[in-house]
Amino acid sequence: MSNVKKIVLAYSGGLDTSIILKWLQETYKAEVVAFIADVGQGEETEPARKKAVDTGAASVIVADLREPFVRDFVFPAMRANALYEGCYLLGTSVARPIIAKAQIDALRETGADAVSHGATGKGNDQVRFELTYMALEPNVRIIAPWRDPNWTLNSREKMIEYANQHNIPVPVSKAKPYSSDRNLLHISFEGGILEDPWNEPPEDMFLLSVSPMAAPDIPTYVEIDFEEGTPVAVDGERLAPVMLLEKLNALGGANGIGRVDMVENRFVGMKSRGVYETPGGTILYAAHRAVESITMDREVMLQRDQLSPKIAQLIYNGFWFAPEMEALTAFVNKSQENVTGTARIRLYKGNCTVVGRRAEKTLYDPKIATFEEDEGAYHQADATGFIRLNSLRLRARRNAGLF
Numbered sequence: 243m244s245n246v247k248k249i250v251l252a253y254s255g256g257l258d259t260s261i262i263l264k265w266l267q268e269t270y271k272a273e274v275v276a277f278i279a280d281v282g283q284g285e286e287t288e289p290a291r292k293k294a295v296d297t298g299a300a301s302v303i304v305a306d307l308r309e310p311f312v313r314d315f316v317f318p319a320m321r322a323n324a325l326y327e328g329c330y331l332l333g334t335s336v337a338r339p340i341i342a343k344a345q346i347d348a349l350r351e352t353g354a355d356a357v358s359h360g361a362t363g364k365g366n367d368q369v370r371f372e373l374t375y376m377a378l379e380p381n382v383r384i385i386a387p388w389r390d391p392n393w394t395l396n397s398r399e400k401m402i403e404y405a406n407q408h409n410i411p412v413p414v415s416k417a418k419p420y421s422s423d424r425n426l427l428h429i430s431f432e433g434g435i436l437e438d439p440w441n442e443p444p445e446d447m448f449l450l451s452v453s454p455m456a457a458p459d460i461p462t463y464v465e466i467d468f469e470e471g472t473p474v475a476v477d478g479e480r481l482a483p484v485m486l487l488e489k490l491n492a493l494g495g496a497n498g499i500g501r502v503d504m505v506e507n508r509f510v511g512m513k514s515r516g517v518y519e520t521p522g523g524t525i526l527y528a529a530h531r532a533v534e535s536i537t538m539d540r541e542v543m544l545q546r547d548q549l550s551p552k553i554a555q556l557i558y559n560g561f562w563f564a565p566e567m568e569a570l571t572a573f574v575n576k577s578q579e580n581v582t583g584t585a586r587i588r589l590y591k592g593n594c595t596v597v598g599r600r601a602e603k604t605l606y607d608p609k610i611a612t613f614e615e616d617e618g619a620y621h622q623a624d625a626t627g628f629i630r631l632n633s634l635r636l637r638a639r640r641n642a643g644l645f
Contacts (some may be wrong), residue, residue, distance in 0.1 A: 248273045248300070248354040249385060252345055252371065255290025256361040256421075260410050262387050262402050263297050266358060269392050270385070273300035274358075277348050279341040280304060281311045282426025282484075297410055298518055301352070301476035305344045308426060312483035315340050315562075316427050320526050320572045321471040321581075323547070329504045330516070331523045332557050333428025338367060339562035355384035363389045366509050370560030377563040383545070396550065420447065428500075428520040439505050439515045450491060450519040454498030454592025461590035462497055463597070464490070466529040471527055471578030479521040487522045495519025496587035511558040524594050529585035532599040537580045538607040546577045 249266050253259045253276035266274050280287045287304055290468045296300045325331055349357055357375055358481035361367035368386060375382050389391045394399045405412045420434035429450055435441055446452055463575035474480055476489050494500050500521035508514050536542060549570055556567050584603025587594060609619040638645050 246270045246272045246355045246383065246385075246546060247351060248275065249356045249358050250275045250277050250303075250345055250349045250352065250354045250358040251280050252341060252357070253290065253294055253299075253302075254360070255293045256360075257398075257401060257405065257412055260293060260297055261395065261405055261408075262358065262360050263406050264410065265393070265395070265404075266385065266388060268296055269390075272368040274298070275300060275348065275352055275354060275459050276302045277345050278302065278304045278309060279344055280306045281337050281341065282308050283424045294409065297408075301354075303348050305348070307344055308339055308484050309482070311337065312426055312487050316487065316523070317472050317483060318574075319553075319557060320530055320573060322524070322553045322571070323527065323531060323550045323577050324557055325527070325550065326554040326558045327504070328504055330506060330554075331428065331502075331520045331527060332520065332560075333371065333425060333518060333523065334423055334430050335366070335518055335558045335560075336427065336562075337425045337562065338370035339374045342371045343378060344384070346372075346378045348377060349379065356385050358385040358387065359384070362386065364508075364512070365514075366558065366560065369509055373560040374563055388536065395396060405623075422449075422640065425447070426491075426538050427523050432515065436515050436517060443503060443517050447517070449502065449518055449595070450496050451495040451501060451521050454510075457498035457591045459497070459498055461494060461588050463586060463588055464493055465483075465584055465586050466490075466526070467491065467583075468530060468533045469582050471530065471534075471574075471581040473529070482609065485537070490522030490525045492521075493518075493589060494525050494594070498590055498592040499594050500524035501592065504633040512540075525587055525589070528594050529587055530598040531553055532585035532587075533601060534581050536604045537600050537601050538577065539605065542577050546574060548558065549573065578594050629637070 249267060249270065249272050251259065251263055251274050253263060263274050263276060266272065276299040278287055278294070281596050291302050319332055319336050325334055326335070345357055359369060359371045360370070372384055374387070376461050387489055395404050420431050420436050423430045431443065431447055436443060444448055449517055465477050466473055473486055476486055481489065500519055500523065502520065504519045505513050505515050553567070553570050553574070556562070556564065561567055580603060582603065583599060586595060586598035588597045
């Protein structure tokens with residue numbers, strides 16, 4: 243352990259990382275650089291910085307990652323329509339690679355010997371952090387306290403006792419009987435009272451959205467413009483990525499949009515219950531598919547839709563910087579070249595409904611699609627041969643007595 247002189251710790255200011263900061267100092271006799279990544283948790287960063295200093299950090303680095311987080315991670319996931327197990331828009335998953343990447347940058351800048359994180363040995367985050375570390379810095383020394391043989395603080399009671407011994411402020415868990423993680427895309431809740439999948443989440447837990455039942459009785463309409471699959475404007479106003487997502491979060495939250503309660507399959511093998519609020523992301527997902535529906539070729543969409551669950555799985559499991567992710571992203575980017583247009587969305591009491599879509603270059607031709615007189619744009623008799631050719635193998639199967 244003596245060969246480790248400086249450690250960059252991914253620090254949030256919560257119970258686990260505050261205790262880990264002190265534990266690293268005591269166990270490894272090393273300086274600890276508290277690395278705080280701002281991915282949109284807002285006011286949490288300044289209290290965390292002060293707490294890190296008070297706990298004994300040799301230095302504190304606060305990295306404002308909000309713009310690259312949305313631009314380079316959230317929006318690419320949205321272009322792929324990445325949705326894990328049909329429900330989860332990957333708010334936590336997509337944040338981990340940019341945090342770990344910036345942590346490696348901090349390691350290089352400070353000349354540190356190792357990186358560390360507060361993820362437990364049961365969860366997905368340990369995998370997401372460490373796969374990114376090793377993808378970017380293959381020989382990096384990683385200290386994962388929860389898996390370290392010297393770690394004995396394996397219960398909340400022991401951690402609180404340790405914190406009290408070292409004068410580390412601890413939030414009272416009874417007032418918040420669950421854990422949460424917030425960024426610009428979402429907030430997640432897990433653990434505590436949520437570990438019983440039969441328990442309904444308490445209403446006062448939610449932070450980004452009003453209850454759908456308490457949402458306004460009058461619907462809100464919003465228009466979102468996309469250029470090559472990337473959202474660029476809301477209601478005609480061009481906005482930078484962070485401002486755009488923040489505006490949609492506010493609109494969605496005010497109408498009870500984006501709540502998800504699911505039992506998901508963690509990469510490490512267990513099932514886990516998670517509750518999520520993703521108001522802006524939910525709107526973007528619906529709007530993006532709406533614009534795709536009139537601008538994307540059918541077979542290209544089919545191929546992309548078959549890849550979307552795989553991309554979601556790669557993001558969820560922590561393989562953002564894997565070669566297969568690069569290859570799939572290249573296909574997605576190609577598929578989005580013509581996805582330029584506008585979607586109109588109605589927000590009403592938790593429902594996010596597409597009510598309009600338009601594009602200058604659209605594959606939707608009303609002259610062909612109409613049920614009225616089409617002036618010869620489509621010859622219905624052509625369908626006869628099309629149907630007979632497609633039925634050939636079906637007729638052959640019947641004629642052969644196989645069905």
